[in-house]
Amino acid sequence: xxxxxxxxxxxxxxxxxxxxxxxxxxxxxxxxxxxxxxxxxxxxxxxxxxxxxxxxxxxxxxxxxxxxxxxxxxxxxxxxxxxxxxxxxxxxxxxxxxxxxxxxxxxxxxxxxxxxxxxxxxxxxxxxxxxxxxxxxxxxxxxxxxxxxxxxxxxxxxxxxxxxxx
Amino acid sequence: xxxxxxxxxxxxxxxxxxxxxxxxxxxxxxxxxxxxxxxxxxxxxxxxxxxxxxxxxxxxxxxxxxxxxxxxxxxxxxxxxxxxxxxxxxxxxxxxxxxxxxxxxxxxxxxxxxxxxxxxxxxxxxxxxxxxxxxxxxxxxxxxxxxxxxxxxxxxxxxxxxxxxxxxxxxxxxxxxxxxxxxxxxxxxxxxxxxxxxxxxxxxxxxxxxxxxxxxxxxxxxxxxxxxxxxxxxxxxxxxxxxxxxxxxxxxxxxxxxxxxxxxxxxxxxxxxxxxxxxxxxxxxxxxxxxxxxxxxxxxxxxxxxxxxxxxxxxxxxxxxxxxxxxxxxxxxxxxxxxxxxxxxxxxxxxxxxxxxxxxxxxxxxxxxxxxxxxxxxxxxxxxxxxxxxxxxxxxxxxxxxxxxxxxxxxxxxxxxxxxxxxxxxxxxxxxxxxxxxxxxxxxxxxxxxxxxxxxxxxxxxxxxxxxxxxxxxxxxxxxxxxxxxxxxxxxxxxxxxxxxxxxxxxxxxxxxxxxxxxxxxxxxxxxxxxxxxxxxxxxxxxxxxxxxxxxx
Numbered sequence: 136x137x138x139x140x141x142x143x144x145x146x147x148x149x150x151x152x153x154x155x156x157x158x159x160x161x162x163x164x165x166x167x168x169x170x171x172x173x174x175x176x177x178x179x180x181x182x183x184x185x186x187x188x189x190x191x192x193x194x195x196x197x198x199x200x201x202x203x204x205x206x207x208x209x210x211x212x213x214x215x216x217x218x219x220x221x222x223x224x225x226x227x228x229x230x231x232x233x234x235x236x237x238x239x240x241x242x243x244x245x246x247x248x249x250x251x252x253x254x255x256x257x258x259x260x261x262x263x264x265x266x267x268x269x270x271x272x273x274x275x276x277x278x279x280x281x282x283x284x285x286x287x288x289x290x291x292x293x294x295x296x297x298x299x300x301x
Numbered sequence: 302x303x304x305x306x307x308x309x310x311x312x313x314x315x316x317x318x319x320x321x322x323x324x325x326x327x328x329x330x331x332x333x334x335x336x337x338x339x340x341x342x343x344x345x346x347x348x349x350x351x352x353x354x355x356x357x358x359x360x361x362x363x364x365x366x367x368x369x370x371x372x373x374x375x376x377x378x379x380x381x382x383x384x385x386x387x388x389x390x391x392x393x394x395x396x397x398x399x400x401x402x403x404x405x406x407x408x409x410x411x412x413x414x415x416x417x418x419x420x421x422x423x424x425x426x427x428x429x430x431x432x433x434x435x436x437x438x439x440x441x442x443x444x445x446x447x448x449x450x451x452x453x454x455x456x457x458x459x460x461x462x463x464x465x466x467x468x469x470x471x472x473x474x475x476x477x478x479x480x481x482x483x484x485x486x487x488x489x490x491x492x493x494x495x496x497x498x499x500x501x502x503x504x505x506x507x508x509x510x511x512x513x514x515x516x517x518x519x520x521x522x523x524x525x526x527x528x529x530x531x532x533x534x535x536x537x538x539x540x541x542x543x544x545x546x547x548x549x550x551x552x553x554x555x556x557x558x559x560x561x562x563x564x565x566x567x568x569x570x571x572x573x574x575x576x577x578x579x580x581x582x583x584x585x586x587x588x589x590x591x592x593x594x595x596x597x598x599x600x601x602x603x604x605x606x607x608x609x610x611x612x613x614x615x616x617x618x619x620x621x622x623x624x625x626x627x628x629x630x631x632x633x634x635x636x637x638x639x640x641x642x643x644x645x646x647x648x649x650x651x652x653x654x655x656x657x658x659x660x661x662x663x664x665x666x667x668x669x670x671x672x673x674x675x676x677x678x679x680x681x682x683x684x685x686x687x688x689x690x691x692x693x694x695x696x697x698x699x700x701x702x703x704x705x706x707x708x709x710x711x712x713x714x715x716x717x718x719x720x721x722x723x724x725x726x727x728x729x730x731x732x733x734x735x736x737x738x739x740x741x742x743x744x745x746x747x748x749x750x751x752x753x754x755x756x757x758x759x760x761x762x763x764x765x766x767x768x769x770x771x772x773x774x775x776x777x778x779x780x781x782x783x784x785x786x787x788x789x790x791x792x793x794x795x796x797x798x799x800x801x802x803x804x805x806x807x808x809x810x811x812x813x814x815x816x817x818x819x820x821x822x823x824x825x826x827x828x829x830x831x832x833x834x835x836x837x838x839x840x841x842x843x844x845x846x847x848x849x850x851x852x853x854x
Contacts, residue, residue: 222462224422224459227540251326252323253461256459283312283315283319284311284315285308285311287455288453288456288458289579290458294580298587301308
């Protein structure tokens, strides 16, 4: 079972993630017992229906910015951002825009190529949940959340840069 | 010079601890090579043709004598007893063992050095004018701004995985640009507006590499307090929109060109509306705090060009030559800026042995307030030397082999490590440099030629900055053989230009002769005042082409 680190606790990830090209029906999704992550375009096309159901979230790929979600953010409680490759860092900026600019306060989940060594950066950009890559031990990966005890820059979880605090 | 406080020390310590964990996971097999790669790169560790290479940052080129001694010691304890200064104000160890790297980093941390972000697709070390703080005619010392940028960019959570590497350079001299800011991803020129306030003219999208581009101005005046909010805005636009499908098109220069500089600037300005006036805005107290580390050393009250100094020059023409070529005027009277030239025939440019480094550290202590600077031309600068001590400095430098009075001359070449050391290179570059140095060993002839930049890169990545030399040499691979392409008329600095290709490439054995023919065309055609680039611009490529490619009779 894949693992999810959420609020610094490891649990089973029961969430089902639909393909980016998903072309099934809305009803099929609504009937699902487990939480479901719906790809952005499909989600947008049926936003009103999905917003009714708390266990349905939306996921963005690394080439899809978050701007179009803005009107729905107050009602959304799960957004996931995909990192198809470790080295594709676009999702960090998307996360900060969602959190800092649009004040999104629901769950923000990193998914895809998520490893130990991104955890601290992801946390600082506002992610609070991490769907760890399946071949990695989530109980070890979670340690990455605490690699550093201090940072220079302002970020989502520390709005005051070090130079205003030192 | 900047001194770490407890925060800075803690951050570099935790970084080394993190890297130790990563290295252990790599060695025990729980972290595979592909996943380790971006991590080790962000700590400056490459795996090269013959051995790993560790690149350590020299922020804005400044080193204390203590740091220099530590580099020498590390090279003896963990490497082959020499270090290599790069063209980007970094220093490299060419032969460390991977398992030792965390220990090396720990030792460097003790003297306030690190290897964070010296490689990888992240914000790299900031390049500065190696004379900053000492040179006459500077708007303001640029080093505090470089240190502020260093701290902002270190472990920036949003920008660790950019499309490509990202380099920032700062210049503060209205009449020179030794940092080559228009060939960086972001170039910052410190200026004063008409109210006398300090700020920056901002350039973006410059770069060398396989598609050389001169950076475009995207903002004419940025107030100093807005430095970091604006940098955040530029890098965010790049992070989200830079190409990631092709690594050769991933630098910001391609994005700026594709969008046009005007459109790029518009996007940055729009993004900036969300960043300005936030807590990230610099405070006066932070500017003051960082500037307080770069105050003037305890200069003595001296006169310029005293009688004794003038007499020493008159009675010793070799010394006088060296003073003319290898020292610069200092802003404080009675002081000079000394450049120790590391380019000697037979030695790869930028290489310094442990004993030489230790001796330079002693010279820094004795003559220059315990500090040195590394220039992007791979030389070492003693920035604050009393004129009445120049003769002693010259004699010691001569003993070390660092007094070849060829600064800025043809034989003061910029040259990458090339195929002898680097896994990326198409061709060797050091043997070409040696061949040319041997051919042009007559100093009087070199002085007569005057200032002339010859830059050699072993591949398209252009670490030897070949595009911006008066004469540029690029190693190319032709069906498995090493050939060299020559370009002419490049220029860094204020009148930045990319050199034009002369024509078909040459075999290595012909290179010194080719360079000689090019030089001959120049000397035959120049007017008295003309530099190489002036003659080239006036007479064009054709005479050079005709001479070099003329059929032998």
